Amino acid sequence: MxxxxxxxxxxxxxxxxxxxxxxxxxxxxxxxxxxxxKRPVVLVGFHSLRHSFVSICANKxxxxxxxxxxxxxxxxxxxxxxxxxxxxxxKNAIATLPSFDDAPPGLPAGDTAATxxxxxxxxxxxxxxxxxxxxxxxxxxxxxxxxxxxxP
Numbered sequence: 001m002x003x004x005x006x007x008x009x010x011x012x013x014x015x016x017x018x019x020x021x022x023x024x025x026x027x028x029x030x031x032x033x034x035x036x037x038k039r040p041v042v043l044v045g046f047h048s049l050r051h052s053f054v055s056i057c058a059n060k061x062x063x064x065x066x067x068x069x070x071x072x073x074x075x076x077x078x079x080x081x082x083x084x085x086x087x088x089x090x091k092n093a094i095a096t097l098p099s100f101d102d103a104p105p106g107l108p109a110g111d112t113a114a115t116x117x118x119x120x121x122x123x124x125x126x127x128x129x130x131x132x133x134x135x136x137x138x139x140x141x142x143x144x145x146x147x148x149x150x151x152p
C-alpha cells in the first residue's frame with residue numbers, strides 16, 4: 001500500500017482518521033465520552049487492527065519471533081501487549097505439551113533419567129525452551145540454531 005505509506009509520512013494522524021471514519025460508516029461505535037474528559041476515549045480504531053493481526057497470528061501458531069518481525073515490534077514486551085490469546089488456542093497449546101510420564105523412544109515408561117537435567121527436571125528445561133521460543137528475536141533464534149548446528 002505505497003499510497004497509504006506515503007500519506008502516512010505526510011500526516012500520520014490521517015490514516016487513523018480514515019480507519020475511524022470507515023469503522024463508523026460500518027456502524028461500529030468507535031468512541032465513548034467519559035466523565036471529566038474533554039475528548040472521547042477511542043474504543044476501536046487503527047490500533048485495533050494491529051491487535052487483531054498479532055492476536056490472529058499468535059492464535060494460529062505463528063512463532064512469536066516472526067509475528068514480532070512482521071508487526072515491527074521492538075521487543076517481546078511490546079508484542080505481549082498486543083496479543084490476546086483465545087481459549088481455543090490456549091487449549092491447543094496445552095494439548096501439545098508432553099506428558100511427564102511419557103518416556104523418550106528406547107526408554108521404558110517412567111524412566112526419565114536420560115531426560116533429567118543435572119540441576120532440575122525435564123520440565124524446567126522445557127519451560128526454559130518455551131520461554132526462549134516466545135521471547136527471543138528472530139535474529140537470536142537464528143544465532144542459536146547456527147551455534148547448535150556447529151556443535152558436534
